[in-house]
Amino acid sequence: MRPEAAAEFEVVNPATEEVIGVVPVAPAAFASEAIAAAQAGFGVWAATDVEARARMLERLAQAMEDHRSQLSELTSAEIGTPVKDAATGQVDLPVRVLRSYADIARKYPWDTRDAAGSAVVREGAGVVVAITPWNFPVHQIIAKLAPALVAGCSVVLKPAELTPLNALFLAALCESIGLPPGVFNVVTGKGSVVGEALLQSDGYEVVSFTGSLQVGRHVGEVAGSKVARAALELGGKSPAVVLDDADLTTAVQTTVRNCFVNAGQKCNAPTRLLVPRARLDEAVEIAGEVAGSYVVGDPSDPATTMGPVASAAQRDVVTGFLDRARSDGARVVTGGETQQWERGYFLTPAIVTDVSRSAEIAREEVFGPVLVVMAHDGEEDAVALANDSDYGLSAEVWSGDPGRAARLARRIKAGQVRVNGVRTPELPVSPFGGYKRSGIGRELGELGLDEFVEIKAILGDPFVGEE
The missing domain is CATH 3.40.309.10 (Aldehyde Dehydrogenase; Chain A, domain 2)
Structure with missing residues (x-):
């Protein structure tokens, strides 16, 4: 969905200073439309069984692999990282993350019984607002999108202004593999305008933000005022x-x-x-x-x-x-x-x-x-x-x-x-997130999925674990 009569802004290659794309600048009013679309999508997606959601992640992983060259070249052109590094960090790693979440979803304790005999049910929290940075754009999107989708949530993504093209590419891939309308929505534009409007909206349950400490404080304050969950990854001095x-x-x-x-x-x-x-x-x-x-x-x-x-x-x-x-x-x-x-x-x-x-x-x-x-x-x-x-x-x-x-x-x-030099494991499930001012919450692995679920206790339920 494209904003009517939206202004446009240019995406510039940082190596050549040439314009490589033009995308809409969504006005603040578009935020409410995006949230409404996500709410409608959530109703459909949350009712989809876990196995179908896991298979959808696997289809997206395959689509990314099929378009590896295009996506790595596009990402390199947007952020300036060498193409070979973009291929490994912005395609291969996100693909592994998608596949890891498909596997996690099949083993996750969606419906269990506690020591008191009550059913403990985990289900998608609702609409997620995801705000991602420009430095590792595809990986950061997938690190939020994969667990949100497999949890049964719908997502409104506000990508960084410098790197919107890869987000639109991913949205096109999601459409091509049959992800239902409204489940993944991308809003391009200024963070201070449409990003802020999304944050101030009342229709989301989780906001997942990666960026600066200054902006992260604001995101946390606004989400807290709405009693919405905020997962914040805010940088480091490692x-x-x-x-x-x-x-x-x-x-x-x-x-x-x-x-x-x-x-x-x-x-x-x-x-x-x-x-x-x-x-x-x-x-x-x-x-x-x-x-x-x-x-x-x-x-x-x-x-x-x-x-x-x-x-x-x-x-x-x-x-x-x-x-x-x-x-x-x-x-x-x-x-x-x-x-x-x-x-x-x-x-x-x-x-x-x-x-x-x-x-x-x-x-x-x-x-x-x-x-x-x-x-x-x-x-x-x-x-x-x-x-x-x-x-x-x-x-x-x-x-x-x-x-x-x-x-x-x-x-x-x-x-x-x-x-002693160990880097990201081949299986990318080790939790990532920070102490102190580096943020709140974790990404990757089962703990990353926990950020996007609500927990319900059903006392006296005799049908625990049954569909």
């Missing part, structure tokens, strides 16, 4: 803790590469590398060498290892952080350069050191290719420094002793801790 018995070269090289995925535009990027003080200079040298080896350029070129940041505004944000850090006495070892490109929002990856623990660049989320290298004075200090943050989304720990690393991981206040 530490990578390297202990004195770790292989320093491997730990530093891996951390740099993990930090600079998608040009550092990743909420769980390990942006604080914490190393033993005696080896700080060595770590900085290794990090600088790895950063300097990146090939920054055309995302469609197989030789490229880093594309541009997503927009001119985001590039300015990153260079602003670096400029202020220099003014405060930090040393930018390498990177932060923009001059060599005539077009595109390119930026060389930066390694920063000689910063205080209270420095802005050591505490605030930069959301770009910037890694801060800092010293710690032993394990206790490393834990204290890692936890000295308003955020708690992700962390990494490195030790030559796996047991020591595992014990350290349990002391880090973060929703996900990666030990």
Whole structure:
């Protein structure tokens, strides 16, 4: 459904600054139509049995695989990530998430009996408003859409203004596989207008938001005023803790590469590398060498290892952080350069050191290719420094002793801790979400499905588990 007489806005390729698409700017009034469509869709979809919902997710996964090249090229053009990375992160990973939720749905405790003999029934909560970011657009959509759909919910999606084309592509795929009308609705436009109107609407039961802390606070406040559930993923300033018995070269090289995925535009990027003080200079040298080896350029070129940041505004944000850090006495070892490109929002990856623990660049989320290298004075200090943050989304720990690393991981206040370089498992069911200001709720796996269900107790029901 397209808004009548809607204005339009242009979608720009951040590598070329060329317009690659034009989409409607939905007015605020369109929010009520989208919610109404989702309410009608929910009535149909919630009555569909779980097996049919699971099969629908599998059909969407297959459709995405069938269109892998198109979707990865489109996503690369929208956000600037190299095409090969877009294929693995924005098609292959979301496909695995869809298939994982189909499997989870078949085993989930939809209808059980408790110790008192009462039936405990889990069912879809209702209409979901999903608000997604631009940095990993397809994955973030699927991480919300898959559990919502398999729960029996309908969804109104407001994608980021920078990356709406992939959302419309997914909507077309959903239509092609036979998802009923109104079950998945996409509203493009400004977050401050139609996004806010959706949030202020009265017809939803869950809002799932990924974005900044500032906006997330507002989303949570509005949802709370309506007694609607809010799942919030709000970013991080993730530490990578390297202990004195770790292989320093491997730990530093891996951390740099993990930090600079998608040009550092990743909420769980390990942006604080914490190393033993005696080896700080060595770590900085290794990090600088790895950063300097990146090939920054055309995302469609197989030789490229880093594309541009997503927009001119985001590039300015990153260079602003670096400029202020220099003014405060930090040393930018390498990177932060923009001059060599005539077009595109390119930026060389930066390694920063000689910063205080209270420095802005050591505490605030930069959301770009910037890694801060800092010293710690032993394990206790490393834990204290890692936890000295308003955020708690992700962390990494490195030790030559796996047991020591595992014990350290349990002391880090973060929703996900990666030990000795472990990344996202092939089966993407480990819960993802944060402590502290990094948010509320979890995505992926069974805990991600829990965000979209209501729980009903039926006392004296003799038909538990029956259809």
